[in-house]
Structure formats: structure tokens, C-alpha cells
Amino acid sequence: MTAILELRGIAKSFPGVKALSGIDLTVEAGEIHALLGENGAGKSTLMKILSGIYQPDEGRISVDGRTLRFADYHDAVAAGIGIVFQEFSLIPYLNAVENIFLGRERRRFGLLRRASMRDEAAGLFRRLGVAIDLDAEVRTLSVAQQQFIEIAKALALDARILILDEPTATLTPADAEHLFAIMRVLKRDGVAMIFISHHMEEIFEICDRITVLRDGRFIGVMPVADTDMDRLVQMMVGRRLEQSFPPKPPRSPDARLVLEVEGLQLERGGPINAFHLHEGEILGFAGLVGSGRTETVMAVLGAEPAYAKTVRINGEAVRLSSPAGALARGLGILPENRKTEGLITEFTIRDNISINNLGKYRTLGGFLDFARERTTTAEMMRQVGVKAPGMSTTVVTLSGGNQQKVVLARWLNHHCRILVFDEPTRGIDVGAKAEIYALMRSLTARGYAIVMVSSELPEIVGMSDRVAVFREGRIVRTLEAGDIAPAEIMRHATAGDIDELV
Amino acid sequence: MSSSRTVADSRRGLPPVAAFLRRCARYSAFYPLVGLIVVSVVMAFASDTFLSASNISNILRQVSINALIAVGMTFVILTGGIDLSVGAVMALAGTVAAGLIAGGLDGGLALLACLGLGCLFGLANGAFVAFAGMPPIIVTLATMGIARGLGLIYTGGYPISGLPAWIHWFGEGSVLGLQTPIAIMLLVYALAWVLLERTPFGRYVYAIGGNETATRLSGVRVPRAKLLIYGLSGLTAAIAAVVLTGRLMSGQPNAGQGFELDAIAAVVLGGTSIAGGRGSLIGTLLGALLLGVLNNGLNMVGVNPYVQTVVKGVIILLAIYIGRERRAAG
Numbered sequence: 001m002t003a004i005l006e007l008r009g010i011a012k013s014f015p016g017v018k019a020l021s022g023i024d025l026t027v028e029a030g031e032i033h034a035l036l037g038e039n040g041a042g043k044s045t046l047m048k049i050l051s052g053i054y055q056p057d058e059g060r061i062s063v064d065g066r067t068l069r070f071a072d073y074h075d076a077v078a079a080g081i082g083i084v085f086q087e088f089s090l091i092p093y094l095n096a097v098e099n100i101f102l103g104r105e106r107r108r109f110g111l112l113r114r115a116s117m118r119d120e121a122a123g124l125f126r127r128l129g130v131a132i133d134l135d136a137e138v139r140t141l142s143v144a145q146q147q148f149i150e151i152a153k154a155l156a157l158d159a160r161i162l163i164l165d166e167p168t169a170t171l172t173p174a175d176a177e178h179l180f181a182i183m184r185v186l187k188r189d190g191v192a193m194i195f196i197s198h199h200m201e202e203i204f205e206i207c208d209r210i211t212v213l214r215d216g217r218f219i220g221v222m223p224v225a226d227t228d229m230d231r232l233v234q235m236m237v238g239r240r241l242e243q244s245f246p247p248k249p250p251r252s253p254d255a256r257l258v259l260e261v262e263g264l265q266l267e268r269g270g271p272i273n274a275f276h277l278h279e280g281e282i283l284g285f286a287g288l289v290g291s292g293r294t295e296t297v298m299a300v301l302g303a304e305p306a307y308a309k310t311v312r313i314n315g316e317a318v319r320l321s322s323p324a325g326a327l328a329r330g331l332g333i334l335p336e337n338r339k340t341e342g343l344i345t346e347f348t349i350r351d352n353i354s355i356n357n358l359g360k361y362r363t364l365g366g367f368l369d370f371a372r373e374r375t376t377t378a379e380m381m382r383q384v385g386v387k388a389p390g391m392s393t394t395v396v397t398l399s400g401g402n403q404q405k406v407v408l409a410r411w412l413n414h415h416c417r418i419l420v421f422d423e424p425t426r427g428i429d430v431g432a433k434a435e436i437y438a439l440m441r442s443l444t445a446r447g448y449a450i451v452m453v454s455s456e457l458p459e460i461v462g463m464s465d466r467v468a469v470f471r472e473g474r475i476v477r478t479l480e481a482g483d484i485a486p487a488e489i490m491r492h493a494t495a496g497d498i499d500e501l502v
Numbered sequence: 503m504s505s506s507r508t509v510a511d512s513r514r515g516l517p518p519v520a521a522f523l524r525r526c527a528r529y530s531a532f533y534p535l536v537g538l539i540v541v542s543v544v545m546a547f548a549s550d551t552f553l554s555a556s557n558i559s560n561i562l563r564q565v566s567i568n569a570l571i572a573v574g575m576t577f578v579i580l581t582g583g584i585d586l587s588v589g590a591v592m593a594l595a596g597t598v599a600a601g602l603i604a605g606g607l608d609g610g611l612a613l614l615a616c617l618g619l620g621c622l623f624g625l626a627n628g629a630f631v632a633f634a635g636m637p638p639i640i641v642t643l644a645t646m647g648i649a650r651g652l653g654l655i656y657t658g659g660y661p662i663s664g665l666p667a668w669i670h671w672f673g674e675g676s677v678l679g680l681q682t683p684i685a686i687m688l689l690v691y692a693l694a695w696v697l698l699e700r701t702p703f704g705r706y707v708y709a710i711g712g713n714e715t716a717t718r719l720s721g722v723r724v725p726r727a728k729l730l731i732y733g734l735s736g737l738t739a740a741i742a743a744v745v746l747t748g749r750l751m752s753g754q755p756n757a758g759q760g761f762e763l764d765a766i767a768a769v770v771l772g773g774t775s776i777a778g779g780r781g782s783l784i785g786t787l788l789g790a791l792l793l794g795v796l797n798n799g800l801n802m803v804g805v806n807p808y809v810q811t812v813v814k815g816v817i818i819l820l821a822i823y824i825g826r827e828r829r830a831a832g
Contacts, residue, residue, distance in 0.1 A: 327721030344712035358702035
């Protein structure tokens with residue numbers, strides 16, 4: 001077989017973060033090549049480079065032995081690369097044919113050649129062996145069918161290298177089998193595929209070779225036949241750059257329960273979860289992206305509706321129906337996405353810190369006491385260590401670490417004693433991470449209780465007093481003390497169906 | 503070494519006027535102020551009566567109704583919303599006030615009912631937007647039709663006249679040496695400014711426009727704030743209705759057609775971002791004045807009314823093009 005795609009020494013940095021360095025990847029015609037790594041290992045960044053969305057800082061990409069540079073997505077498509085994204089790129093109100101030919105409609109005298117396009121689309125689906133109603137708007141089709149349309153769309157563009165980014169994440173087992181059948185058809189036709197999945201069984205079922213990434217670096221490549229699950233997990237988790245974590249204080253056996261969540265069901269018929277949180281404790285929420293961690297905390301806070309839930313704070317049953325209600329009960333959140341959910345980026349540090357405690361600066365007449373607002377803001381900034389020219393600096397100009405501290409400061413001027421940190425160090429450099437970790441520990445030492453949602457295993461292991469592991473919306477295991485180890489967490493987060501069958 | 507000093511020096515050596523102007527340009531009300539001055543200077547040269555005291559007070563009185571409606575509209579647009587119902591709500595509130603007074607109800611109660619009705623319509627808009635999550639443009643388009651229709655039903659399509667003379671005071675009278683509409687306008691602007699710039703509620707208005715999700719997640723009661731914001735918009739429309747009724751000495755069910763668009767124009771000319779988060783009431787007042795000066799000046803110069811609307815449209819486009827937010831890369 002011949003290498004149809006070759007990546008050598010790919011490196012990519014973003015401000016403050018080295019996302020990838022020295023990545024090699026070789027894919028042959030008719031090969032299904034698995035790309036494996038934890039959340040944040042660099043898989044998505046690599047695929048974005050391969051599809052021309054990002055440009056690499058170093059390294060080269062060759063297709064059929066010719067070195068190419070992709071200035072944008074269209075260059076990659078022209079080179080024969082097709083991508084089936086995690087979030088589909090179909091237009092929901094158009095049908096399959098219209099979606100497949102979107103932007104390159106066939107026409108004659110300015111009019112659409114509908115029959116010709118329809119015939120070709122029908123031919124594509126015949127080749128894939130799937131039945132699609134060509135007249136139905138794609139939003140009315142199943143997730144699997146939409147995915148097949150995505151694949152057909154890539155093939156209609158003569159893709160010879162197909163990237164499938166977690167295609168099975170949203171499929172039922174039967175649909176996944178159907179997808180694999182299609183992949184085998186394409187394999188026979190000589191299409192090369194890069195398959196990203198967290199489900200090990202799938203990789204062993206369908207793939208020929210595996211490339212493992214970790215922390216943005218190339219770890220190894222091997223044929224599926226020569227490896228096993230334990231070895232792969234070891235390669236993914238590995239021994240990594242030491243991030244220093246503050247020491248975990250000994251757990252006090254008589255710590256008060258501050259938060260108890262029971263019978264939490266996000267939607268009718270969905271999994272039911274329960275968890276609790278002690279004073280002075282950090283409870284880690286571990287799991288894959290999409291395993292329901294953020295949705296769970298949002299539902300507890302009342303930021304998203306829940307089908308059913310029972311919440312007790314300090315032993316008292318409470319109804320939380322909005323973040324404002326949660327705040328009144330002493331619960332605050334530092335959201336996952338600082339720029340879109342955490343901060344008003346064009347506003348100043350002062351505005352962002354005081355936004356939810358303006359009531360404290362109100363004089364008798366209901367007017368704002370600016371002087372008091374300023375002194376408190378300065379005090380808050382000092383407490384969390386925001387580095388900025390002044391409190392009138394707009395937060396958009398701050399580094400990720402300082403932005404996170406601004407969001408944190410907002411909650412410290414309250415009676416809030418329960419904080420949710422959702423991905424607290426995403427996009428933050430190593431030094432600032434250490435500062436955030438130290439802040440979290442100083443808070444727990446003062447009696448705060450913290451729920452930390454994180455996709456970074458070292459962070460979960462290094463910071464959590466207990467870890468709730470999520471898989472497909474369910475808390476499958478709560479780990480304590482010595483059981484909190486990377487391999488153990490990964491096993492519960494991924495190796496789904498295996499121990500349920502046992 | 504020496505070259506870097508030259509750069510620094512030349513930067514510091516920026517003419518003081520230019521440096522001053524650059525600092526001013528950071529305020530969203532800067533461009534409408536410049537626009538107002540430019541247009542006024544042009545008009546002053548084109549017509550010798552333009553700058554007379556009586557004409558200036560005339561302009562102020564003419565803009566007062568649009569400027570009053572634009573107060574509520576500023577709050578709404580600052581949150582990234584829009585309120586199309588204000589013109590129709592003003593007409594309805596005006597006819598109801600006129601009807602109640604003509605029917606013999608106590609004047610004070612009638613005016614209170616008028617303001618309450620405007621407020622109620624605004625709150626209804628706010629409830630649909632804030633609690634049902636419906637898009638403001640659709641909600642207020644619908645309530646615009648409802649308010650207009652109710653006004654026509656209430657009056658049977660005819661103006662309500664025969665009002666007592668005291669109501670005239672609101673349109674043409676004077677207080678403390680100021681014409682009443684101007685005094686009401688200034689008072690409402692002063693109160694609204696305090697509300698927007700000096701209270702927590704005002705800060706939430708900006709914050710919701712800046713990033714609604716972040717504001718909600720930080721524990722601000724965003725739906726309640728939105729409800730009040732639309733209620734305020736209905737209220738200022740009703741205040742405008744009182745002035746209008748005083749000026750016309752009647753309740754006109756067909757009054758105020760297109761006033762919502764004038765108010766939006768004033769707000770946007772005043773430098774408030776249509777996407778929300780940035781803007782000021784002072785800018786809105788300047789924007790309303792700019793529109794008023796254009797109307798008045800073009801009339802005085804004797805421009806054909808058909809041409810006037812074209813000129814106004816072109817000037818709005820031009821002004822917003824010049825003052826638009828430049829999103830430079832980096």
C-alpha cells in the first residue's frame with residue numbers, strides 16, 4: 001500500500017499555549033487509521049490543520065507525495081480531504097440533495113439541473129448502501145442519516161481522505177454498525193479514513209492502525225493487531241509534564257454536608273444522578289466531553305431546566321430555578337467558556353467584578369456608591385491577584401488566567417460558599433494554572449466547597465478530594481483517595497459497555 | 503535607540519487638538535455632537551433666522567416628543583432589543599387620556615391612567631420577550647398592531663376633541679421660563695440618566711446588552727430587568743402622549759405613525775450600538791436634536807418635502823457609516 005497522506009513534524013501554538021509539536025501521521029489508501037488521545041491531546045487541532053482551518057507553524061503536509069499548503073478549508077477540499085464534523089454542517093431546512101450540492105449547484109442557463117443532481121445523490125447513497133428520503137428536510141432525518149449525508153457530501157467532492165471526528169458519539173449501537181459497514185465499503189474503494197473515537201471497542205473492531213497523541217505530542221503509531229486496551233490507555237495517560245498542585249489537606253471525617261443533590265434527571269427517561277459535597281472539599285467531575293458534566297451543574301444551579309431534582313443546601317431543601325436564585329442560596333459558577341458565558345468582554349474589570357453584587361454598593365436612595373464599589377473592587381482584585389494596569393482596564397485585554405481571576409472575584413464578595421469551577425484552567429498557561437489551583441485550595445481552607453468540572457486528567461487527579469466519573473450522562477463511579485488515578489478514571493469514563501455486560 | 507526616541511517624541515508631539523479629539527472620540531456621544539454642530543453651522547449659513555431664539559426654542563419643542571419616546575428606546579436598544587410599538591402605544595394612550603378627560607374624569611386621574619396604560623403595554627411586551635423568550639421585533643410588531651387597533655376601536659376612528667384648556671399647558675404652556683414640552687423632556691432625561699448611570703438597574707441594562715448569558719450566569723435577574731426595561735419604554739411613550747395631546751388639544755387615533763422609526767433613528771444616530779451594550783442617553787438627545795435641526799433647517803431653506811426625506815435618509819446612512827464601530831484586527 002502507498003501513503004496517500006503524510007504529516008511530518010507538525011507544530012502549532014496559540015497565544016500562551018503550545019497546542020501541538022512534532023506530530024507525525026501517515027495514512028495509506030484504503031486504511032482506517034485511528035487517532036487516539038485524551039480530551040485536549042491535540043486531535044481536534046490536528047484535524048483543523050489537516051482541513052485548512054488552522055495553518056501549522058512548522059512541519060509539512062503531503063498528499064500523494066506532493067507537499068501542499070492549505071490556506072483555507074477550500075484548499076484542503078481541493079486536495080481530496082473531506083471532513084465529517086462533530087457538529088454537522090448541514091442546513092436543516094434543505095433536503096439531502098440540496099445540502100450535498102450547496103454552493104456548487106449544477107445549472108444550465110442559470111437554472112438548477114435538479115434531476116442531474118438528484119441522480120448523482122441517489123447514486124452516492126446506493127454506493128454507500130443507505131436509504132435516504134431525498135425530499136425530506138434533513139432536520140427531520142435521524143442523526144445517523146444526517147451523518148451519512150455528510151459523508152456523501154464529502155464523497156461528492158471526490159474526497160479520498162475522509163476525517164471522521166467522533167462519528168459514533170451520537171449514534172445508537174445499531175447505527176454505529178451501519179456506519180462501520182459504510183466505512184468498509186469506502187475502504188474497499190481505496191478511501192483513506194482517519195477515525196477519532198473514545199470507544200476502544202470500536203477502534204479494535206474497525207481500524208487498521210492507531211496513532212496516539214498526548215499533550216500535543218506524538219506518542220506512537222502501531223497496528224491494532226499488535227496492541228491491547230491496557231497498553232493504549234497507558235500511552236494516552238502516560239507520565240506527563242509535572243504540573244505542581246498544592247498539597248491536599250487531610251480530609252476531616254466530620255465535615256458538614258453543604259450540598260446534596262438527589263434524583264437529578266435532566267430529561268424525561270434520562271439517567272438519574274445524585275451527588276453530595278462537603279465543606280472544604282473539592283469534588284471533581286471527570287468524563288469525556290459530552291458526558292453530561294456541564295449539563296449537570298447547570299441543571300443544579302437552575303441555569304438550565306431539569307426534569308426532576310431535589311437539592312438541599314446545608315440540609316435545607318431549596319428550589320433553584322435560576323442562577324439568581326442559586327446566588328441567593330450561596331451557589332456561584334465560573335462557566336466553562338469565559339468569553340461567551342463568564343465575562344462581558346468589552347466591559348471593565350470593575351464592571352465585571354461588581355455585576356452581581358451591585359446591591360452591596362447601594363446607598364439609601366438606591367443609587368450606586370461608586371467610591372465603595374471602587375475600594376471593594378480593588379480589595380477583590382488584590383485578594384485573587386489580578387494583574388492589570390487598573391480596574392478600568394477592559395477584560396478583553398487580559399490574559400486567560402487574569403480573566404478567570406476576575407470571574408472568581410465576582411463571587412468572593414458574597415455569602416457564596418459553594419462554587420462550581422467549569423474547566424477552570426482551559427486556555428491558561430502553566431504559571432497561571434498554579435495560581436488558580438492555589439486560590440482554589442485557599443478557598444477550601446476557608447470553608448468553601450468546590451465542584452470542579454475538568455477534562456484534564458492531571459488536574460482532576462491533582463486537585464480533587466473525590467471524583468465523580470461521568471459516562472453518557474450518568475455518574476458511573478465516585479472515586480476517593482487512593483483510587484483517584486488517571487488509568488482508573490479513564491477506564492470508567494470510556495470502557496462503557498464492557499463492565500455493564502459482565 | 504535614537505530612532506525609537508524619535509518615534510516616541512513624534513507620538514507625544516501629536517498636536518494637542520488632535521490628541522484631545524482622539525480622547526473625545528472614545529465617547530459614544532462624540533459623533534452625534536460633531537454632526538449636530540456641523541449641520542447647525544450649515545443651516546446657520548443657509549438661513550439667517552435659523553439661529554434666532556424663537557427658532558431654537560421651536561426646534562426643541564418639535565423634537566421633544568421624539569426625544570421622549572427615544573428615552574425608553576435607548577434602554578431597549580442598549581439591551582440589544584427593539585420596540586416597534588411605541589408610536590401606536592403613544593396614540594392609544596393619548597386617545598384614552600383625551601376620552602377620559604372629555605368624559606369628565608378628573609384630569610389627574612386621566613393622565614395617570616394614560617401613563618399606566620403605556621406602562622402596561624410595555625410590561626406586556628417585556629413579559630413576552632423576557633419570560634416567553636420571543637424575539638422583541640415580533641412581539642412589538644404585534645403589539646403595535648394591537649395598540650393601533652384598540653385606539654381606532656376606542657375612538658371609532660375619529661379624533662376626540664372638546665378638551666379643557668388646561669391640557670393645552672402640556673403642549674404649549676411654559677414653566678420656569680421654559681416651554682412645558684422642553685421642561686418635561688429635560689426632566690425625563692435627567693431622571694432616566696440617573697437611572698441608567700447611577701443605579702444597579704442601569705448597570706444591568708448595559709450588561710445585558712454586553713453579554714446576556716454572562717450576566718444571567720453571574721446571578722442577575724435578567725428577565726425581571728428586561729420586563730422593567732420594556733415597561734419603561736411604554737411609559738416614556740405615554741409621557742410623549744401627554745405632550746402630544748396638549749399640543750393637538752385632541753386625542754388622535756392615527757397619530758404617531760412611524761414615530762418608532764424616528765426614535766430608533768435618534769438612538770442609533772446618538773451612537774448607541776444596535777447590538778446593545780454601548781451607548782448613552784446624552785447621545786440619544788443629541789441624535790434627536792440632529793434630526794430636529796435637519797427637519798427644521800430643510801424647511802427653512804425651502805427644500806421640497808419629498809426631497810427632505812431622501813436627504814434625511816442619506817444623512818443617517820452617512821452619519822452611522824462615519825461613526826460605526828471600527829473592529830480593527832488585533
